[in-house]
Amino acid sequence: MIIITGAAGFIGSCLVQKLNDEGFYDLVLVDDFSNENKNKNFEGKRYSKQVNRDVFAEWLRENHLHVQFVFHIGARTDTTEMDVKLFNQLNLDYTKTIWNICTEFGLPLVYASSAATYGLGELGYDDDESRIPMLKPLNPYGDSKNDFDIWALKQEKKPYFWAGLKFFNVYGPNEYHKGRMASVIFHTFNQIRETGSMKLFQSHNPDFKDGEQMRDFVYIKDVVNVLYFLMHHRKDSGIYNLGTGKARTFLDLAKGTFKALDKEPSISFVPTPEDIREKYQYFTEANMAKLRSIGYSQDFYNLEDGIEDYVKNYLVPGKFL
Template sequence: MIVVTGAAGFIGSCLISSLNKKGFRAIVAVDDFSNEEKNKNLQEKQIIERVDRDDFFGWIENNQKQIEFIFHLGARTDTTEFDRELLWKLNTNYSKKVFELCTLYQIPLVYASSAATYGLGEIGYDDDESRLSELKPLNPYGESKNEFDIWVLQQEKKPFFWAGLKFFNVYGPNEYHKGRMASVILHAYHQIEKTGKMKLFQSHNPAYKDGEQMRDFVYVMDVCSICLFLMHHRKDSGIYNLGSGRARTFKDLVLAVFNALEKKPEIEFIPTPEDIRDKYQYFTEASMTKLRSIGYDQPFTELESGVVDYVKGYLSKSTYY
């Protein structure tokens, strides 16, 4: 059995679809299944069992001999969440228990970290484990992820294989339920369809022109490909960046959406809200050297190609992957 936590979520549900396509059908889905909108992500997926996240630890103890691999992708992912107690419960402490059980039963594990751990990128975006304690996340969400990464490295006993993945700006199908936390592509699609134009934040940094703030956008299909690679690889444990390795501007991204919709570009720039202005990231770019060094050699999807596939293959049809 392959276990996916956060199974009904964006990345988790896409991973299950990729696993199914590769012939893996003994999938156990773990999540809080109370959100009906989110549960639509699991329609037509081949899953043998659904386990509520509150019952997961006992389920592992009862089924540990049948578990081949765990992908722990479940978390509270809202970067605007400031309830530290909730974040530490769902992100840090829950993950510690998963890691301890995987260690006890020697179950290989891949878990979701986040590029939010890098903060403003004061020391860059290199996945150097020796510098985790120097990172300065901008919000409690990033702190909860970084605290877990640090804790993992401090453990004397670990699963025989484990990997933490620092997701950068992931986009793609199955994020319909995410509301304001969905990718800019989803918001651009709806805004352009409704109004014919797209609003982007102005730059308040003289080093960047309006719309030229940069992010490392990575297509969810590439994320799934890397997860499958690690499931088969099962060596070289550690914490890895997961981006495309190439920063692109928000203007590039929005122009790609206009192109996919075959509409004339019209972009309006609005002031960045003052409450987030001093914590706004102007540049993120994953160093992917470490992942490449252990043998992952697949090319990453170009932003324009990924946007076309997402818009034409999924958003315009309201379909799921």
């Protein structure tokens, strides 16, 4: 059996599809399945069992002999949420529990970290583990991810193989339920469809013009390819960046979405909401040398090709991955 936590969510459900495509069907989906809005993400996919996240730790202890691999993708990912106790419960402590069980029973583990751990990028975007304790995330979500990375690195006892992946700005099918946290491509598509135009955030940083804020946008198909690679690799444990290594502007992203829809760009700018303005990342770019060094050699989608695939093959026809 292969475990996927967060299996009803964006990345988790796309990983389920990837595993199905590769001939893996004995999958255990773990999530809070009470959110019916996400159920479309795993409809039509093949799996063995659903386990509610509240009883998963107990279930894993009882069934560890049948488990081959654990993907812990589930997390509270709302960067605007300020309840530290909630993040400690769902991100930090929950992941510690899974880590300890995997260590005890010899189960390989890949878990989701985040590029939010890099904060404003004062120390760059290099996944050098010696720098991780010095990082300064901008919100409780980033803190919870960085706190776990620090804790994991300090442990004397670890799973025989483990990897933490710092996801950068992931976009693609199955993110429709994320609301405000969905990618700007998703929001651009919907705004164009509803109004014929797109409103991007203004820059409140004199070093960046409006729309020229830059992020490392990585397509979900690349993300699940890396996850699949690590499932088979099972060596070189550690914490890895997962982006493309190439920062692009939000203007590039919006223009690419208009192009995929065969429409002329109509873009304006609105003030960045005050609740995120002071904690806004103006630039992220993953250093991908470490993942490449352990043998991952596939090319990543460039932004234009990723947008075109997402818009034409998923958003327009209303399909899921």
